[in-house]
Amino acid sequence: MSDAAPPTDAPVAMLDLAGEVADHEAALLDAVTRVLRSGQFVGGPEVDAFEAAVAERLDVPHAVGVNSGTDALRIALEAAGIGPGDEVVTTPFSFIATAEAIARVGATPRFADVDPDTLNLDPTSVAARLTPRTRALLPVHLFGLPADMAALRDLAVAHDLFVLEDAAQAFGAHYPARCARCDGGPRCSAGSRDALAGRAVGALGHAAAFSFYPTKTLGAYGDAGMITTHDDAVADAARRLRVHGSTPTEKYRHEALGHNSRLDALQAAILRTKLAWVDDDRDARRRVAERYRAAFDGADDVTLPPHRPEHAYHQYTIRVPAGRRDAVAAALAAADLASARFYPIPLPDQPALAPYVVDATPPVAAEAATRVLSLPIHPRLGDDDVDRVARTVRTALRS
Ligand SMILES: Cc1ncc(COP(=O)(O)O)c(C=O)c1O
Numbered sequence: 265m266s267d268a269a270p271p272t273d274a275p276v277a278m279l280d281l282a283g284e285v286a287d288h289e290a291a292l293l294d295a296v297t298r299v300l301r302s303g304q305f306v307g308g309p310e311v312d313a314f315e316a317a318v319a320e321r322l323d324v325p326h327a328v329g330v331n332s333g334t335d336a337l338r339i340a341l342e343a344a345g346i347g348p349g350d351e352v353v354t355t356p357f358s359f360i361a362t363a364e365a366i367a368r369v370g371a372t373p374r375f376a377d378v379d380p381d382t383l384n385l386d387p388t389s390v391a392a393r394l395t396p397r398t399r400a401l402l403p404v405h406l407f408g409l410p411a412d413m414a415a416l417r418d419l420a421v422a423h424d425l426f427v428l429e430d431a432a433q434a435f436g437a438h439y440p441a442r443c444a445r446c447d448g449g450p451r452c453s454a455g456s457r458d459a460l461a462g463r464a465v466g467a468l469g470h471a472a473a474f475s476f477y478p479t480k481t482l483g484a485y486g487d488a489g490m491i492t493t494h495d496d497a498v499a500d501a502a503r504r505l506r507v508h509g510s511t512p513t514e515k516y517r518h519e520a521l522g523h524n525s526r527l528d529a530l531q532a533a534i535l536r537t538k539l540a541w542v543d544d545d546r547d548a549r550r551r552v553a554e555r556y557r558a559a560f561d562g563a564d565d566v567t568l569p570p571h572r573p574e575h576a577y578h579q580y581t582i583r584v585p586a587g588r589r590d591a592v593a594a595a596l597a598a599a600d601l602a603s604a605r606f607y608p609i610p611l612p613d614q615p616a617l618a619p620y621v622v623d624a625t626p627p628v629a630a631e632a633a634t635r636v637l638s639l640p641i642h643p644r645l646g647d648d649d650v651d652r653v654a655r656t657v658r659t660a661l662r663s
Pocket residue numbers: 332333334335358359361362404430432433474475476477487488489
């Protein structure tokens with residue numbers, strides 16, 4: 265962060281990817297040059313090396329590179345055998361890809377409500393959505409904050425469910441060592457919590473789907489995604505499905521239809537290079553979040569995201585009174601300060617999902633959609649810019 269920089273009124277964007285490239289140009293160009301000179305552009309040693317690096321980092325036996333986070337979700341569900349007639353319980357408050365993947369494999373998305381503090385799946389509401397047809401849980405680690413995986417794991421164990429993490433927004437986050445709500449007290453799902461304590465997001469369920477879209481906490485310079493899993497059969501099926509269902513031991517033999525969802529070598533090389541600073545970037549975003557916390561101190565009409573040690577802050581999403589959000593966003597835009605609404609329409613209300621939806625939007629998600637406003641957060645954001653953004657929000661709320 266540029267603490268020493270003089271105050272300016274320059275535009276503030278949500279992200280600064282050009283700044284990242286400038287700061288790490290030599291390492292990135294090295295990676296790109298290596299791939300260009302290798303002449304191997306899809307799959308191959310760069311993809312193998314990136315997969316191995318992620319598997320080691322997350323402490324999972326399998327990492328399978330694919331084309332996008334959307335494909336990672338869909339292929340993971342297919343690989344787990346989830347399809348027509350099955351129900352998958354997920355969150356109504358996410359990007360469309362989460363529910364789209366469920367619908368695309370022919371299963372039915374069932375929407376439980378989110379927790380009012382974290383905006384992640386509320387396990388009590390999940391329990392109420394389970395039916396004899398429920399086959400899987402699909403929690404999202406929204407905005408980089410891990411979902412309540414211990415409680416979800418308890419439900420999954422009790423009901424024999426497959427757990428697929430949508431970790432698209434949370435590479436670099438870790439599950440807390442202790443329960444943030446009860447600090448390990450009597451309400452804690454102690455067994456599951458011990459099993460998950462301190463583990464990386466992506467290693468908390470049976471499988472996980474990552475997106476490496478450029479804006480993500482680990483972002484490629486194009487589309488890319490990955491499935492991580494503890495399950496040998498899921499990994500094997502995913503490896504086949506990403507290349508048209510082809511049989512690894514017999515070229516041009518296809519026993520099942522799959523997809524063209526290979527990870528390309530340039531993205532893999534860039535991503536593996538970026539692993540060197542992904543934790544520093546997360547820590548820098550956490551410092552930005554702390555600055556926002558201080559800058560919003562005493563602003564009673566602003567709800568801040570829970571500041572937990574495990575939060576990777578893909579987004580810094582505040583909530584303001586519903587009727588004021590557009591005015592706040594307009595005031596920010598007028599001052600050349602970016603903001604975004606993640607997400608203005610809950611998934612059950614998305615027109616494209618109407619044929620698949622059986623649940624009305626639950627109340628906490630419905631309310632959140634009217635109030636959320638994401639503010640700029642990235643490793644190069646200066647304190648003065650954070651202060652300007654927060655000041656503009658506070659002033660807009662007072663006027
Ligand atoms: C929660 C969530 N799931 C899935 C995806 C899909 O990832 P991709 O854009 O790489 O397909 C995204 C991407 O925005 C996301 O935010």
